[in-house]
Amino acid sequence: NAGVTQTPKFRILKIGQSMTLQCTQDMNHNYMYWYRQDPGMGLKLIYYSVGAGITDKGEVPNGYNVSRSTTEDFPLRLELAAPSQTSVYFCASSRSGRPYNEQFFGPGTRLTVL
Amino acid sequence: AQKITQTQPGMFVQEKEAVTLDCTYDTSDQSYGLFWYKQPSSGEMIFLIYQGSYDEQNATEGRYSLNFQKARKSANLVISASQLGDSAMYFCAMRESSGTYKYIFGTGTRLKVLA
Numbered sequence: 001n002a003g004v005t006q007t008p009k010f011r012i013l014k015i016g017q018s019m020t021l022q023c024t025q026d027m028n029h030n031y032m033y034w035y036r037q038d039p040g041m042g043l044k045l046i047y048y049s050v051g052a053g054i055t056d057k058g059e060v061p062n063g064y065n066v067s068r069s070t071t072e073d074f075p076l077r078l079e080l081a082a083p084s085q086t087s088v089y090f091c092a093s094s095r096s097g098r099p100y101n102e103q104f105f106g107p108g109t110r111l112t113v114l
Numbered sequence: 115a116q117k118i119t120q121t122q123p124g125m126f127v128q129e130k131e132a133v134t135l136d137c138t139y140d141t142s143d144q145s146y147g148l149f150w151y152k153q154p155s156s157g158e159m160i161f162l163i164y165q166g167s168y169d170e171q172n173a174t175e176g177r178y179s180l181n182f183q184k185a186r187k188s189a190n191l192v193i194s195a196s197q198l199g200d201s202a203m204y205f206c207a208m209r210e211s212s213g214t215y216k217y218i219f220g221t222g223t224r225l226k227v228l229a
Contacts, residue, residue, distance in 0.1 A: 031215055042205060042221040050215055058216070090159060097215040099147035100166050103207075105159035 002026050006091050006106035013081040013113045021076040021109050023091030031094045032074040033103065034058075034066065036087040043090065049074055050097065081113045116141045118206050120220035127196045128228050134181070135191040135223045137206030143167075145211035148189040150180065153203040153222070162204075165189055193225075201227045 007022045025032065030051045035043040035058075045058030049068040063085060065077040074093075078085060088110050092103040117140040127133035139148065150162040165173045165180045173180040181190040193200055206220040 033217070043219045045216060048216060088157065092159075094217075099145055099209045099211045100164060101147075101209075102149055102161045102164055103159075103217055104161070105151075108157050110157075 004091055004093055004104050004106035006089075006109050008109060009107065010110045011112070013078075013111065015081060015083065015113060017081050018077070018079050019081070019111075021078070021089055021091075021111075023074045023076065023106060024072050025074075025091075025093040025104070026072065027093060027095070027104065028071060029093035029095050029104070030071065031097060031101075032068065033092045033094075034064070034074070034076045035090045035092065036060065036085075037090060037108075038087050046076065046089075078111075083113050085111065086113045087111060116143075116208060116210060116218050118208050118218050118220035120206055120223050122223045123221075124224045124226070126226050126228055127193075127200075129198060130195055132192060132194045133196055133225065135193070135204050135206075135225065137189045137191065137220060139187050139189060139206075139208050141187075141208065141210055143210040143212055147209045148180070148182070149207040149209070149217070150178070150189075150191045151205045151207060152200075153205065154199075155202070159205075163191070196227045198227050198229060201225060 004025045033048045034046040047066040049055045091106040094101045119138045146167045148165045152160045163175045179192045
């Protein structure tokens with residue numbers, strides 16, 4: 001199993017550009033999450049999904065969009081990039097909604113908006 | 115409201131000594147899970163240990179143990195025999211059984227192991 005994979009690993013965007021961060025998991029997990037981590041800070045939840053076709057906002061959804069057409073994929077779309085979106089983005093998955101299921105994280109995407 | 119608090123922004127420990135990283139939580143759920151993750155300087159998030167709210171014994175995984183005190187709502191991570199490779203950021207997290215299936219993370223503790 002590859003686990004959770006994210007592409008790209010690094011990206012530099014200009015203000016106003018858009019991009020999609022890709023996330024794929026091969027563990028057949030229903031629950032998937034997108035977090036951002038600003039330098040020296042903890043994780044903030046952007047969006048999450050409890051299954052294909054179902055998504056919901058986290059605490060910092062503004063400026064982002066998601067879709068979940070398959071169990072495996074959970075792409076994050078940045079529209080009109082702003083310097084405030086400079087961060088490391090982590091995708092994660094968990095098997096179910098039970099409290100004892102840990103999250104599996106991807107390696108992260110380091111995004112810089114100039 | 116559910117919340118995780120890590121009050122130690124940074125900690126130092128001498129190599130081969132034990133260290134305790136503090137974590138307190140707030141929840142009204144009876145069933146919940148508590149997790150610790152390690153984030154080394156390379157950036158990946160590594161799952162370390164899990165404790166369920168109904169588990170009577172403290173969780174252990176190798177050199178990691180979780181000192182779970184339910185009445186105090188604390189879930190401290192104990193690392194025994196610290197190694198230089200333990201230098202990293204450590205995050206405490208919680209997941210409730212009800213509600214929105216989210217994980218709540220603390221702000222983290224940066225541990226530095228000294229040779």
